[in-house]
Amino acid sequence: MQSFETAYGTSPASLFQALLRPDKSKMSAAVQRTPGGKPAPGAGALLRFRNNQMIFNEGDEANYFYMVVSGRVRLCKMRYDGRRQIVDLMIPGDIFGFEYGTEHTFTAEAIGKTVLDSYSCRPIERLSEERLDVRRDLMTMLHHNLSSVRNHMVLLGRETARERVATFLATLAIRFRITGRGVMDLGMGRRDIADYLGLALETVCRELSGLRHAGLIEILDHRRIAVLDMAALQSISEGLQQRRPG
Amino acid sequence: MQSFETAYGTSPASLFQALLRPDKSKMSAAVQRTPGGKPAPGAGALLRFRNNQMIFNEGDEANYFYMVVSGRVRLCKMRYDGRRQIVDLMIPGDIFGFEYGTEHTFTAEAIGKTVLDSYSCRPIERLSEERLDVRRDLMTMLHHNLSSVRNHMVLLGRETARERVATFLATLAIRFRITGRGVMDLGMGRRDIADYLGLALETVCRELSGLRHAGLIEILDHRRIAVLDMAALQSISEGLQQRRPG
DNA sequence: CGGTCTGTTGAACGCGCTCAAGACTGGTGG
DNA sequence: CCACCAGTCTTGAGCGCGTTCAACAGACCG
Numbered sequence: 159m160q161s162f163e164t165a166y167g168t169s170p171a172s173l174f175q176a177l178l179r180p181d182k183s184k185m186s187a188a189v190q191r192t193p194g195g196k197p198a199p200g201a202g203a204l205l206r207f208r209n210n211q212m213i214f215n216e217g218d219e220a221n222y223f224y225m226v227v228s229g230r231v232r233l234c235k236m237r238y239d240g241r242r243q244i245v246d247l248m249i250p251g252d253i254f255g256f257e258y259g260t261e262h263t264f265t266a267e268a269i270g271k272t273v274l275d276s277y278s279c280r281p282i283e284r285l286s287e288e289r290l291d292v293r294r295d296l297m298t299m300l301h302h303n304l305s306s307v308r309n310h311m312v313l314l315g316r317e318t319a320r321e322r323v324a325t326f327l328a329t330l331a332i333r334f335r336i337t338g339r340g341v342m343d344l345g346m347g348r349r350d351i352a353d354y355l356g357l358a359l360e361t362v363c364r365e366l367s368g369l370r371h372a373g374l375i376e377i378l379d380h381r382r383i384a385v386l387d388m389a390a391l392q393s394i395s396e397g398l399q400q401r402r403p404g
Numbered sequence: 405m406q407s408f409e410t411a412y413g414t415s416p417a418s419l420f421q422a423l424l425r426p427d428k429s430k431m432s433a434a435v436q437r438t439p440g441g442k443p444a445p446g447a448g449a450l451l452r453f454r455n456n457q458m459i460f461n462e463g464d465e466a467n468y469f470y471m472v473v474s475g476r477v478r479l480c481k482m483r484y485d486g487r488r489q490i491v492d493l494m495i496p497g498d499i500f501g502f503e504y505g506t507e508h509t510f511t512a513e514a515i516g517k518t519v520l521d522s523y524s525c526r527p528i529e530r531l532s533e534e535r536l537d538v539r540r541d542l543m544t545m546l547h548h549n550l551s552s553v554r555n556h557m558v559l560l561g562r563e564t565a566r567e568r569v570a571t572f573l574a575t576l577a578i579r580f581r582i583t584g585r586g587v588m589d590l591g592m593g594r595r596d597i598a599d600y601l602g603l604a605l606e607t608v609c610r611e612l613s614g615l616r617h618a619g620l621i622e623i624l625d626h627r628r629i630a631v632l633d634m635a636a637l638q639s640i641s642e643g644l645q646q647r648r649p650g
Numbered sequence: 651c652g653g654t655c656t657g658t659t660g661a662a663c664g665c666g667c668t669c670a671a672g673a674c675t676g677g678t679g680g
Numbered sequence: 681c682c683a684c685c686a687g688t689c690t691t692g693a694g695c696g697c698g699t700t701c702a703a704c705a706g707a708c709c710g
Contacts (some may be wrong), residue, residue: 235558239643243558258543263551287536297504300546305509307553312481312489314560315602319698348657356561358699363658380657380707397485565666594689604667609690626675626689 202275207268214255216265222276223256229272230345233264234353244354245307249333249345253299256282269346314356317397322355323365324394327375331385341384348380448521453514460501462511468522469502475518476591479510480599490600491553495579495591499545502528515592560602563643568601569611570640573621577631587630 204227207213213224213231224231231248245264248254255266256279268274286292313322334342344351352359366383369375374391376384385391393399450473453459459470459477470477477494491510494500501512502525514520532538559568580588590597598605612629615621620637622630631637639645 235554237558237562237643241562241643243561245554245557258540258547263547264554287539290533293533293539294504296543297546300543300550301504301509304546304550304553307550307557308481308491308510311491311553311557311560312483314557315489315599316483316487347655353561359656360658360700361698364698367658397483397487593687605688606668606690607666610666613690 202277205274205276207272207274209268209270211268211272213266213268213274214262216262218262220255220257220260220262221279223253223279223282224266224274224276225253226250227273227275230269231272231274232267232269232346232350232354234267235264242353243356244350245310246303247346247350247354256296256299258283269350319355319357319361319365320368320399321395321397322357323351323362323369324374324391326351326355327369327383327385328388328391328395331388331391336385336388338388339385341378341382343382345381448523451520451522453518453520455514455516457514457518459512459514459520460508462508464508466501466503466506466508467525469499469525469528470512470520470522471499472496473519473521476515477518477520478513478515478592478596478600480513481510488599489602490596491556492549493592493596493600502542502545504529515596565601565603565607565611566614566645567641567643568603569597569608569615570620570637572597572601573615573629573631574634574637574641577634577637582631582634584634585631587624587628589628591627593626 202225205224207229214220214222216235226248228250231252231254232244233246233248233254234242234244236242246254255262257263282292282296286296313325317325330344331340331342334340336342348359348362351357352362355362357365366375366377369391370377372390374385374387374394376386378384448471451470453475460466460468462481472494474496477498477500478490479492479494479500480488480490482488492500501508503509528538528542532542559571563571576590577586577588580586582588594605594608597603598608601608603611612621612623615637616623618636620631620633620640622632624630
């Protein structure tokens with residue numbers, strides 16, 4: 159079974175291993191990594207956030223970017239009437255908030271108790287002007303973000319509720335390096351899942367119950383879910399399950 | 405009234421004016437621009453596409469990128485069962501297909517008769533290693549794409565059908581530099597609009613009819629729409645119209 | 651142990667979808 | 681030039697998925 163303490167996101171962290179290499183880096187805020195690969199506080203300032211605490215707001219000046227050490231972070235867009243869309247979810251190891259422009263284009267909030275490593279944007283911008291590999295990593299990170307966000311657009315535009323929840327679970331499992339069976343800590347409530355998947359909170363509950371009754375998952379407690387049949391989850395996620403008979 | 409011949413996309417074209425500056429550029433494939441700002445064929449190879457013709461497929465090796473000279477291009481993702489989500493729409497002046505990675509992460513297809521200017525990726529990658537301003541423009545373009553795609557996620561996840569169609573029209577009008585009243589050529593059919601907005605084709609028809617009956621637009625023919633009340637369109641787009649009484 | 655927040659389940663509604671028919675458009679060949 | 685035809689658009693009718701509203705159960709925390 160996967161340990162949550164050592165689990166961390168695929169996305170930009172691995173890319174940034176080179177970027178933030180302490181030995182070669184001239185940047186003072188270099189990230190130190192423990193042998194196990196677990197993200198650990200580096201020379202950047204460690205910040206602690208409580209549940210639902212705002213990290214930065216859409217429109218704020220972008221002077222810092224962050225790496226998740228523990229907890230979860232939601233990147234979201236709000237509308238005046240309270241409707242909310244989570245555009246990305248950050249898990250330990252993920253990096254967010256780096257803008258080449260001047261201000262943040264989304265709001266970032268902590269989900270649960272969250273620890274972040276924060277870095278000033280300027281040094282890395284300067285570094286990227288000196289070093290080719292740093293530039294490549296920044297570009298790769300941006301492209302990776304763009305690609306994953308586009309995949310999520312297909313989910314929001316063209317998937318059924320059941321498919322969305324299955325995709326969410328399968329994708330999260332992969333990010334946590336769970337291949338077959340395994341337990342994972344969602345680290346967030348139904349409200350956040352719903353706003354990420356573009357569904358009502360109650361629909362998320364119902365679909366999770368449905369997947370449980372189908373024997374694909376087990377709901378250990380509100381936050382922790384055991385994946386029992388990853389293949390079936392992925393099958394539903396890809397729409398191979400009873401859609402359009404014939 | 406806006407002339408379609410001189411209209412071109414806001415997004416990356418203006419950013420790339422500096423990038424592809426012919427005088428300073430060492431790249432042979434420099435874009436020449438007419439005084440009016442209209443995108444014109446440069447030293448890049450001119451390619452002509454017929455309606456629905458594939459430009460490149462998801463997974464294809466990414467050796468070229470393109471600028472739209474005339475026509476429209478859809479960037480889309482397909483699912484096995486035929487469901488389709490258009491992740492971005494390109495209008496004249498827009499640039500697409502530049503990947504810092506190795507392969508394209510989406511499919512590109514021409515909508516209607518379309519002319520593209522094509523450029524090899526390598527020269528610009530080399531150029532970006534020499535010139536700071538080129539790097540900045542590439543980064544800015546990527547960030548712009550990321551930001552606009554995230555805005556579209558809010559539409560797909562949290563907007564009503566009426567709001568989506570109003571947002572579509574208002575956004576397109578702005579891209580065509582229409583401020584108050586004006587006529588614009590959508591350049592695409594209802595099917596494409598539907599797949600861009602995550603709706604059924606019939607729903608797009610109904611909502612367009614609704615906006616017409618409300619006096620906000622006029623449908624001149626299948627492709628051309630006159631915007632009569634831009635403010636009202638934007639008001640609906642932002643959800644300020646009768647949602648949640650009280 | 652009480653209070654509040656979160657999750658679950660049921661019932662009913664309604665938005666947007668599906669299915670279907672008809673109108674319109676644009677392109678083609680006689 | 682017009683007749684034809686295929687493709688696209690429009691509108692109607694009915695349905696169903698996911699939402700809303702509501703009640704209750706469970707979990708967490710002081």
